[in-house]
Amino acid sequence: xxxxxxxxxxxxxxxxxxxTPEAERFLEVSRAELAAIPGVEQFEVFRQVSTKTDYxxxxxxxxxxxxxxxxxxxxxxxxxxxxxxxxxxVSRFQEIDFMVYR
Numbered sequence: 228x229x230x231x232x233x234x235x236x237x238x239x240x241x242x243x244x245x246x247t248p249e250a251e252r253f254l255e256v257s258r259a260e261l262a263a264i265p266g267v268e269q270f271e272v273f274r275q276v277s278t279k280t281d282y283x284x285x286x287x288x289x290x291x292x293x294x295x296x297x298x299x300x301x302x303x304x305x306x307x308x309x310x311x312x313x314x315x316x317v318s319r320f321q322e323i324d325f326m327v328y329r
Contacts, residue, residue: 238282239320266295
């Protein structure tokens with residue numbers, strides 16, 4: 228990651244709970260749809276193992292710069308995913324975006 232890259236991360240819980248077949252399907256579809264959007268690099272899916280937080284899952288990806296991140300947010304696959312899947316299946320979340328500290 229360089230100084231203009233953005234690491235986009237989100238931790239979340241699903242209405243269906245943790246470690247359910249529905250949760251597995253959500254994670255699989257998320258990976259397939261979001262990782263294929265142009266500009267997405269280093270896409271990863273995480274399962275929470277710490278007892279210090281009550282979020283169950285996480286997604287992480289890197290963008291080369293602000294323009295790539297903005298293009299991702301406006302991409303029709305992303306906007307459709309958010310409207311049709313994220314809003315309906317995620318019960319709560321926290322989103323963070325980082326750039327390398329110089």
